Amino acid sequence: MLRKDCVDAAFGQFLSLLEWVCWKWGVYFVKVNPNGTRQTCPSSFATVSNSLEARGHCCSECGYRMHRDHAAYARIYDLAL
Incomplete structure (x- = not known):
């Protein structure tokens, strides 16, 4: 404990x-809440339901494909700006 x-x-x-x-x-510093970054597409901002076992991010709306960690980074980067 x-x-x-x-x-x-x-x-x-x-x-x-x-x-x-x-x-x-x-240097610019900001704290970003990471909740929901894995489920949100950084390109179309649509909600994508991927399981934790799926290593890739594939948006059904815009066809954006990327590794899920890179997609989460791109989303956090967008939130920070």
């Missing part, structure tokens, strides 16, 4: 330090 709290505190401290370093160097 205590290990999860320690990991959460360490990750929070890491984010605080990263935010400070980005501020010091003049």
